Amino acid sequence: MTETPNPHIPDSDTLTGEMRPIRRAVLSLGSNLGERLTSLQGAVNAIADTPDVWVTGVSPVYETEPVDCPPGSENFLNAVVLIDTTLAASRLLDRAHAIEDAMGRERGDGVPVNAPRTLDVDVIVVGDRRADDEHLVLPHPRAFERAFVLQPWYDIEPDAVLPDHGPIAELLEKAPDRDGLKLRDDLTLQDQ
Numbered sequence: 001m002t003e004t005p006n007p008h009i010p011d012s013d014t015l016t017g018e019m020r021p022i023r024r025a026v027l028s029l030g031s032n033l034g035e036r037l038t039s040l041q042g043a044v045n046a047i048a049d050t051p052d053v054w055v056t057g058v059s060p061v062y063e064t065e066p067v068d069c070p071p072g073s074e075n076f077l078n079a080v081v082l083i084d085t086t087l088a089a090s091r092l093l094d095r096a097h098a099i100e101d102a103m104g105r106e107r108g109d110g111v112p113v114n115a116p117r118t119l120d121v122d123v124i125v126v127g128d129r130r131a132d133d134e135h136l137v138l139p140h141p142r143a144f145e146r147a148f149v150l151q152p153w154y155d156i157e158p159d160a161v162l163p164d165h166g167p168i169a170e171l172l173e174k175a176p177d178r179d180g181l182k183l184r185d186d187l188t189l190q191d192q
């Protein structure tokens with residue numbers, strides 16, 4: 001018996017049991033509140049500790065100006081993590097939220113849009129999976145225009161293509177926030 005996932009199954013998120021394909025996924029991390037680097041490292045560790053998730057790349061860290069945030073918001077630290085996973089995209093999002101919660105992320109009705117946060121974990125792509133429902137949109141609907149996602153992703157996967165949008169190298173050239181990024185080569189995230 002082979003344990004290789006069946007490549008002829010186009011999208012097995014609805015399958016049960018062991019028959020799940022391994023997909024390459026991209027997670028973006030951001031923090032602009034509290035001990036920013038500690039929160040990002042906590043996220044990398046928690047992602048690496050997730051069953052059925054294997055970290056394959058961790059990007060450099062960027063200091064980035066806030067985009068579409070309330071006045072007075074502090075700069076972010078942003079980074080990207082590449083993983084291979086057999087988790088369904090919805091389970092990956094659940095895990096992202098649990099990791100945000102563990103790092104003290106506040107959410108709820110009273111919290112303004114894009115308010116400062118200890119940690120944001122966004123699911124950017126999961127293979128070529130598309131989703132468009134109340135809880136999950138894939139690819140992430142704003143990733144294509146965000147240099148704070150595209151630049152760190154480009155650093156570790158320069159040939160990557162964002163489904164429905166094209167090569168990230170081209171998207172990065174057009175991204176409006178590109179000048180607001182500064183490489184923090186004094187900071188590094190450890191891949192356990």
Ligand SMILES: Nc1ncnc2c1ncn2[C@@H]1O[C@H](COP(=O)(O)OP(=O)(O)OP(=O)(O)O)[C@@H](O)[C@H]1O
Nearest residue numbers: 114120121122123124134135136137138139140142
């Ligand atoms: N691909 C995705 N990644 C993360 N969250 C998503 C995604 N698609 C939909 N969502 C939904 O977006 C909702 C808001 O998420 P959140 O509060 O983290 O937004 P944000 O990250 O601050 O803003 P933005 O979505 O612009 O990056 C979540 O409840 C989540 O279910």
Ligand SMILES: Nc1nc2c(c(=O)[nH]1)N=C(CO)CN2
Nearest residue numbers: 030064065066067076114148
């Ligand atoms: N620079 C920067 N700006 C943002 C970020 C972020 O991670 N970095 N995240 C946002 C909502 O997720 C909104 N704006």
